Amino acid sequence: MASVHEICDQFVDDFAAAHPVAATEIGIPGHEDQLTDYSPEGHAARASLAKRALAAVGAAEPVDASERAAKAVFTERVGLEVEIHDAGLDEASLNVIASPVQDLRQTFDLMPTDTPEHWATIAARLAKVPDALDGVRASLLVAADAGNAPALRQVTKVAAQAETWAGLSGEAGFFDSLVAGAGNVPDSLREELRHGAHLAQEAYAELAGFLRAELAPKARAKDAVGPDAYRLWSRYFIGAALDPQESYEWGWAEFTRLEAEMREVAGRLKPGATLAETAAALDEDPRYRVQGRKNFENWMQELSDNALKALRGKHFDIPDELMALECKIAPPGGGAGAYYTGPSEDFSRPGRMWWSLPPGRDEFSTWREVSTVYHEGVPGHHLQIATAVAERSLNRFQRLLAFTSGHGEGWALYAERLMQDLGYLSDDGNLFGMLSEQLFRAGRVIVDFGMHLELEIPKGTGFHEGERWTPELGLEFMLTRTITDPPLVRDEIDRYLGWPGQAPSYKLGERLWLQAREEARARGVDIKDFHTRALRLGGMGLDTLREQLAELYSADHYQSDRQSRRSASRRSASS
Template identity: 25%
Template sequence: MLRHALLAAVVAAGLSAPLAWAQAPTRTPSTQAQPASSAAQALHALFAEEWERGMRENPEEASWRGDKRYNDRWTDMSMAAIQQRMDGDRQALQRLKAIDRNALSEADRLNYDVFAWDLEKAVERQKYREYLRPISQRGGVQNAEGIAEVLPFASVKDYRDWLARMRALPALLEQNQALMREGIAAGNTPPRVLMERVPAQIQSQLVDDPTKSPFYKPFAKFPDAIGEADRVALQSEAKQVIAESVVPAYRQFDAFFKNDYLPKTRESIAAVDLPDGKAYYDFVARYFTTTNLTADQIHNIGLKEVARIRGEMGKVKAEVGFKGTLAQFFDHLRTDPKFFYKTPQELFTGYEAISKRIDPELVKVFKTIPRLPYGVRPIPDNIAPDTTTAYYQPGAVDGTRAGFYYVNLYKPEVRPKWEMMALSLHEAVPGHHFQFARGMELPDVPMFRRVGYFVAYGEGWGLYAERLGYDMGLYDDPYDRMGQLAYDMWRAVRLVVDTGMHSKGWSRDQAIAFFMDNAPKTRQDVVNEIDRYIGWPGQALAYKIGQLKISELREKATKQLGPKFDLRAFNDAVLETGSVPLEALEAHIDAWIEAQKAA
């Protein structure tokens, strides 16, 4: 989906920022000293101007970044504004190509290449018109209040900005409807099996009591700095806006969705059935993996990884003395009550305890620990049934908001304890929190490099971080080791089922069955995962491909450096570039290996 359209939908849903940032260039002004050459000056001026354009045109992204200037508005989702943003991307690429790359320093050539890669992909994907599918089962305008999770609500102005956004919501809903109608006309719609989840999400907005609206939540609690008179006035105004604008707009949207849109969505789940679908799936596979691997190559890599990990799982099954088949062991892991907490609060307390256990062990595998703290939060109730087990929300660029590890507490009876260690290593520390926090703290690089996000690098690092639990001594329980293998298998299965559904004619049920046959994740999670891959083609391919590359580079460094190899230094080296395509990461690590040899 076009970066700006998807970002608006995803941020509105309160989902993980990587989901949004994966779509196109992240632009921030350079914090380097004024470059000396005219080429470098032009390059850094472009970085700064594009960042400002990105914030101005994407208010939700600005809010995510901690930039409060546009907190009173939504992204303009009219066709005219979308076209203007696409034109802006093409013009930025032309400006970039006019800069003499050979006149730049080595560091700025990397900046140039990363920026060019992202801009080229943003322009290439325009022809697929992803903005005609502005909502998904995982988020969109149906839960636009999710952006409030990252807003400060520290002053009266913060609340008035939220009131302004609430008043502007009917126009945003109308713009989304116009895009969806155009999508129907163009045959560019999401699969019906996913859209059938959306009416229940819209239903949460259809309240008779304004104080029960998700949009009212910020008004239920005020900071001490806001006086009683202002509190009463703000609450009164909020109730009025919700009753007179927000709820009626959602009632109209609900009728449109049920009567006009849902019946016209497509029965097919495959990306190849979209307009120019084969080229589209080839594109997203290349885009998300930052490689030139074909769907067939990725599918075969997945099959080999599935076979390897099944062998490792068999060893754990034997270690714990389970006498049945691997399938029976999976069923045991999914159903035995000892593997589950009874209440959401117990599950949340368990996540907090695991995070505290991980923190002191990080020094075993890193020399550099990021300064930015992180916390643990529950995923909002209105999206929890339809989203993943957990996700990470990065902190604000200026350090005024910590990073947060969001965990799903819906149905604790399907959230096994044995998955919690690997999940926490991936989503919090040393996974995404280290990656984003370290990136923002990198010295002497432009800010777009500090906060950028390439999925193969970012999710590859998260999956690699799960395996660092062995180096930290955190997998002493064989069931926790089974959890790590289950998560490794989860990402291997993705390679098979994503390519299977989108390029090989697999059905949804076939993909669910393959997943259930090869991983002990519960059916609730498996169905949500499969639906995520259907709705977001190609993204799930990046995790395993990225992990395999980082693991390959670690093995290369171990062999070439021998006794000189330092795991802590290697892990720091992987993170010190910020997020980059895998080819750039490999070049960096190759240079790091040579530097270690020379040292």
């Protein structure tokens, strides 16, 4: 019988073949000329693959602590993927940030473009976009007929995204812009690329028409998903079965605490001013302004590079492979904000921080964004995700496919506050910006639970007390009780309503990381050592993380850890 690690490793190869878009995302080569089958048959095939692997892992007996951990991670993560499929929610996937419509577009961001061979691969993949979007349409219709139609808000917003990428919004289409970058390629290949771009944009235009004319009449009017779907999505994104009421009440308490902390900093920056007035003053301060998109890209690259150099060796063990982190402006059409894409398995493609900027905007305030660079880069997502990719004591599933929002986003939010602890946010303007992000994430806990479960707004909050949450109240709350840019707030409300349970994962995950750090300190564990060992565990759900961190503190852990690393080294050498 195969070992737990061997089954997990094989699953990664099988999954990559069945999901080429995901293979590109995680950097597994060999599938770049293919696209994922998003039809009902494609979803069913991937679910069957997951069920077979789950059964095999369930029957395998772990031989050591590393395999016990691997079994727990795989069973929890893949088990939830199966639950989501069995509930019909994978076929119904349509939202403004992370559904097949965006994934198909974004996969081209991650493809190399250095040689004619690279461009030939892009041409082959472009030709498959129409069929892939046909599969998306088929699944959405099946989901709608089964009573799992997406909300009308998501249908109309994604239609607008598709129109942007198709070149129907007054700007060049995404795919035309992509192939315009082909340099020294043969004329025949250039024509193939242009034809493929035309087909892809035509397919996105047709998708937009389908969404507006055919799916919209079937879409549900109500945005809230209700307790059953929310409970499943919350477990998926957080990796724990939470008490919604306790989490909701904690979100309010955390929001109130952060408001008070922000007022204290605002008092130093602009005595007597409100939070909004302080933010406006910082926006006008030339010390925090960058003119031009390229200059903004250069600003975040410099800040990211400086953080890597300053933290390496002193606060974190950062391998050579992680020292490359590219900062880029994202193509237009997606929601506003920043995101991270991880390195390929062999690090030939580096980790990248992407920034989606509002259309037409050419001047930016940096005081809001310093902590976001730390969140997406180092010591946030890049350090966390790329450390797991480089960690050879883990199997390939743990290194490449085990990302969980509660674990990952919780760590990245923890990393923002950690930079204050380490002295990198001594400027009150940048500190105010970090706190504004913390406040915004606490607000997410409140409105995400509130809107999807239609909870009552408690007394003493000073906001529509006694009423039940609606999307309109969610938008009003985030616009009036936080100081986040209004265009981003509007995008965020759409995001929460289409991605239930994901938004609270930041603050709830950070909560666990902070608790774990205090437990480590109470046991006399060196914090640098705690960070290093915790990150080398790889991604997992929060319940699994609790168990693994508890083992970190056990008396026999270090010996077991060394044995696991020796076993991993032998396994890596033999392969």
